[in-house]
Amino acid sequence: MKIRLDRDVMAEAVAWAARSLPTRPSLPILAGLLIKASGSGVTMSAFDYETSAEIEVPATVVDEGEALVSGKLLADIARSLPNKPVELTSDESKAELVCGSARFTLQTLPVNEYPNLPEMPAATGAVVSSEFAQAVAQVVVAAGRDELLPVFTGVRLEIEGDKLSLLATDRYRMALKELTWNPANSQASGAALVPAKVLNETAKSMTSGETITMSLSSGSMGDGLIGFEGDGAGGTRQITTRLLDGEFPKVRHLMNITPKLSVRANTAEIIAAVKRVALVAERNTPLRMVINSGDIALEAATGDQAQASEAIEASVENHEGGEPAITAAGFNPHYLSDALSAVDAPFVHFSFTAPGKPCLVTGLDSIDGEPRADYRHVIMLMRLPN
Incomplete structure (x- = not known):
């Protein structure tokens, strides 16, 4: 693989994708950031079997290929580079990054051992990114933080036609936000329990574009997956995360x-x-x-x-x-x-x-x-x- 790209584009893309890397990965391979170069550009991905993040950015692709390197280390390097074009090359054992007179050599991880990212479900609808970010911020303050009670650490998304509702509670407080959105199907209805932390980070990181496309797995959230897609300053961004299991408490009546x-x-x-x-x-x-x-x-x-x-x-x-x-x-x-x-x-x-x-x-x-x-x-x- 051999690619050339703008320093700021690379730094922002790596930083965005690396935010989804696990702090304590269950497997060493999950600490890696996957870089793929093809004719259409470069994608950078992170995945921990629960949440995936992928960003596509423009680049000059000299040789197509892929490389898996330490995400945290690459993010630290990208942040410190001089304001000059970046050239990244890799082979089976190492990756080399050159920016001006700065040169870094990184050991690569085995790409064939890296898990496949989940596919984005079909689009369910779109919402104005700034309105969605504000709505999520208003609701997540009431979500629980006790991992022993996972059902309270989520935000319940409820879809009813063109109305999107967000609801969270930690048993001592409850927050409900309702907003309009543009569903792919005017008769759409359903509900999903999304991890509050992931939802909050996603909403904040996708405000560069005008809208966010939300995708729920079919069959009443059958396989328990939700995806978000939006445009950022560097390129298209996608996040998927597994939904939380369990019955969300019936607390809506407390709002009346x-x-x-x-x-x-x-x-x-x-x-x-x-x-x-x-x-x-x-x-x-x-x-x-x-x-x-x-x-x-x-x-x-x-x-x-x-x-x-x-x-x-x-x-x-x-x-x-x-x-x-x-x-x-x-x-x-x-x-x-x-x-x-x-x-x-x-x-x-x-x-x-x-x-x-x-x-x-x-x-x-x-x-x-x-x-x-x-x-x-x-x-x-x-x-x-x-």
Whole structure:
């Protein structure tokens, strides 16, 4: 194999593909990055039997062929090269990279032992890349991180015609985002549970192009595979990953909260106040929101060592009259901060029912407007000490 390509194109392509390499590969061969040169250009691929990544970039192909080299090492080298054209040649035992006066020789890995990448399923539909990236970012904050409970580490994608829904929960909070997309079949419907980490990295890495094509395996996700394809600055990018097994909990009904008490406030003001007050919050203790008639007060403490409180102007509405259903609520400060940051609206709306019950957080375009329906975030309230 012998190829010539632009330094920046190579550096970006290698860095993108190498992101999917396993940190601790189960087999040494899986630490390799596969480089294939053909008449149409050069592809670089990574695969760990769960997730595959492949990028195609323009290059001058002198001799067609393929080589398998250490992905991490090649990424480090590509990042440090001078701004000059790169020439890469390989034979059965080694690969040589030349860029200006810089020259590197790498031992190659046996290509015939490298697993075949899974084929991309048929396209299911396309979505605007920037909208998809924002939707994923809003939802993944609620996904679990405990690998012992894998079903909670995923994002459930639900397709119903031209509506695409993303749902995640770690049992203590839930996030739901709904957006429109362009399905290949207007009658399409189905669901898939995608690893949240892979979905997040994929969405962020494919914002260069206008759209992302999503491909689900046929037969109600029969063989458990999902693929994403998009155009980047360097070339076409493809990612596939295996879907998670298990039954995703039925939590959608928790989004349909009829509030007994509503609180509206400026999002930026409450985010800043939460960050300040949470500085003194003792671990595993709630940040208290005290609800008054025209404001809310955020309070936290670490025993007798430190206390903090801050009042914020708010619009408070008691929907049932008489005594308010709730006068104080206990939030996990990290969950509250995540939810507020994900709302992405100038004002925020809290819907309360009773102490210790779930609280629905939604966005508002104006303090007097209707809550947005496209993004909903539910937080399980913590019990407050007497």
